[in-house]
Amino acid sequence: MKAPLHALHAHELRAAVVGGEVSAREIVEAALARIGAVNPRLGAFTDVTPERALAKADEIDARRARGEKLGPLAGAPFAVKNLFDVEGLPTRAGSKINRERAPARCDATLIARMEAADAILVGALNMGEYAYDFTGENAHDGPSRNPHDLAHMTGGSSGGSGAAVAGGLAPVALGSDTNGSIRVPSSLCGIFGLKPTYGRLSRAGSFPFVASLDHLGPFARSVVDLAASYDAMQGADPDDPAQSPRAFEPVAHAIEAGLDGLRIARLGGYFAHGGEPEAHEAVDRVARALNVERTVEFPEAERARASAYLITMVEGAALHAGRLRTRALDFDADVRDRLIAGAMLPGGWVVKAQKLRRWYRDRVLEIFRDVDVVLAPATPTRAPRIGQKTFVLDGQEMLVRPNMGLFTQPISFIGLPVCAVPLWTDGERLPIGVQVIAPPWREDLALRVARVLERAGVARAPVGAAA
Amino acid sequence: MTDSGFDADALIDAMLPLLGLALPEGSRPVVKLHLETAERLARLVVAFPLDDESEPAPVFTP
Numbered sequence: 001m002k003a004p005l006h007a008l009h010a011h012e013l014r015a016a017v018v019g020g021e022v023s024a025r026e027i028v029e030a031a032l033a034r035i036g037a038v039n040p041r042l043g044a045f046t047d048v049t050p051e052r053a054l055a056k057a058d059e060i061d062a063r064r065a066r067g068e069k070l071g072p073l074a075g076a077p078f079a080v081k082n083l084f085d086v087e088g089l090p091t092r093a094g095s096k097i098n099r100e101r102a103p104a105r106c107d108a109t110l111i112a113r114m115e116a117a118d119a120i121l122v123g124a125l126n127m128g129e130y131a132y133d134f135t136g137e138n139a140h141d142g143p144s145r146n147p148h149d150l151a152h153m154t155g156g157s158s159g160g161s162g163a164a165v166a167g168g169l170a171p172v173a174l175g176s177d178t179n180g181s182i183r184v185p186s187s188l189c190g191i192f193g194l195k196p197t198y199g200r201l202s203r204a205g206s207f208p209f210v211a212s213l214d215h216l217g218p219f220a221r222s223v224v225d226l227a228a229s230y231d232a233m234q235g236a237d238p239d240d241p242a243q244s245p246r247a248f249e250p251v252a253h254a255i256e257a258g259l260d261g262l263r264i265a266r267l268g269g270y271f272a273h274g275g276e277p278e279a280h281e282a283v284d285r286v287a288r289a290l291n292v293e294r295t296v297e298f299p300e301a302e303r304a305r306a307s308a309y310l311i312t313m314v315e316g317a318a319l320h321a322g323r324l325r326t327r328a329l330d331f332d333a334d335v336r337d338r339l340i341a342g343a344m345l346p347g348g349w350v351v352k353a354q355k356l357r358r359w360y361r362d363r364v365l366e367i368f369r370d371v372d373v374v375l376a377p378a379t380p381t382r383a384p385r386i387g388q389k390t391f392v393l394d395g396q397e398m399l400v401r402p403n404m405g406l407f408t409q410p411i412s413f414i415g416l417p418v419c420a421v422p423l424w425t426d427g428e429r430l431p432i433g434v435q436v437i438a439p440p441w442r443e444d445l446a447l448r449v450a451r452v453l454e455r456a457g458v459a460r461a462p463v464g465a466a467a
Numbered sequence: 468m469t470d471s472g473f474d475a476d477a478l479i480d481a482m483l484p485l486l487g488l489a490l491p492e493g494s495r496p497v498v499k500l501h502l503e504t505a506e507r508l509a510r511l512v513v514a515f516p517l518d519d520e521s522e523p524a525p526v527f528t529p
Binding site: 212302303307310334336338 | 478479482486487488489490491493494497498501502504505508509511512513515517521522523524525
């Protein structure tokens with residue numbers, strides 16, 4: 001092994017376990033020690049599960065000793081945003097209120113699938129309250145901090161997931177993305193994140209936010225790990241009524257296919273302005289690396305974003321209506337006041353937004369007849385400072401919290417699969433991401449392009465120096 | 468009152484009893500800001516022409 005255990009990718013750890021260079025127990029003990037040492041400054045984990053992790057590690061080591069075949073993620077620690085049910089823990093979903101719930105009686109489907117592939121759960125991760133957040137700041141558990149500069153945000157709402165992976169506390173983490181909550185922390189923390197197609201991965205055993213838009217997916221520091229985790233989690237689940245009936249479509253091998261035959265374009269119009277220069281320069285660099293000269297436009301992207309915004313406000317408010325009446329003072333005030341506003345919006349706005357969603361999807365699918373992958377910025381800026389409430393975009397002062405999703409919302413609105421890839425600029429401590437976007441059900445294409453960028457060194461995800 | 472004539476205070480006062488909600492101290496200006504943002508975005512959505520026959524995105528499968 002060429003690096004300390006915490007800096008290794010999941011696929012490297014698996015190779016070391018299978019090859020007998022290290023035991024799963026040694027990996028878990030090292031991970032727990034690093035979490036103990038580093039987490040107090042990162043705020044990534046809210047719960048650590050050492051007994052469970054060591055028991056799983058011993059089981060893997062015993063199976064190896066008996067000569068049994070090990071799973072594709074054997075020995076790799078992973079952690080989950082704390083809206084995933086973890087047996088024995090109350091699913092707090094970043095809130096004060098939900099931590100009074102009874103402990104979960106079983107794991108979320110995706111945790112069970114990761115462990116069936118011999119990954120090892122080491123704990124649950126910090127997040128913005130009820131996932132209504134793009135900052136990674138939590139009023140009850142404190143902020144998750146950016147492993148590349150502790151004074152800056154991780155982004156959210158899967159902030160702990162970003163901090164854990166970028167901080168070398170776990171090679172893989174799971175999170176959720178309703179309007180950008182996987183892609184925003186991937187961008188701000190400089191890691192790879194996959195938001196699969198809407199309806200692809202089971203949401204069973206996760207605390208919801210906006211049923212129309214919620215997705216779950218993985219984060220990692222390598223595209224190979226992202227693909228292996230995604231493959232491990234695919235498959236039909238009768239416990240998720242929103243899941244689409246799709247066959248298992250593995251991508252692990254497909255990601256090595258290179259660019260041959262791929263038609264790639266950058267998104268113009270709405271996506272070509274509105275961010276800081278570095279957001280658009282990052283897209284320029286990816287486009288140059290891939291020899292992309294075409295630009296295509298998703299029509300009415302601004303209205304698409306507006307529609308996602310309204311659906312989120314109304315569905316989120318409906319979910320929390322009872323708690324707003326009885327527990328208003330126990331919410332994070334920033335989250336609560338957005339939810340209260342959402343409860344007051346006319347129903348007709350949301351029906352129109354859902355009609356516009358179908359119209360927009362049909363137009364975008366037409367565009368995907370002539371192009372396989374499109375590129376767009378992931379966030380309008382690098383990570384703002386923790387506590388920063390506003391920023392200036394295109395000369396206009398805006399709130400950070402709702403507006404970090406400017407470029408992610410019109411994409412998840414119609415459930416397109418996206419791999420966020422991290423880019424670095426010499427002399428800058430903080431990264432920024434680009435969205436590699438594919439047509440529905442073609443996660444393989446987004447990951448293939450991400451893998452090309454990773455192999456070329458254009459996109460990379462080092463462990464944060466401040467961690 | 469916004470430029471479009473939207474009075475968020477009036478909406479808040481009308482809706483609170485209907486929803487059974489009380490505004491926590493200091494919340495009103497923030498809720499107003501969120502309502503005004505939503506109203507601005509909704510104008511974009513509502514103004515977009517779509518046929519009566521256009522279907523909303525979610526489809527229920529019995």
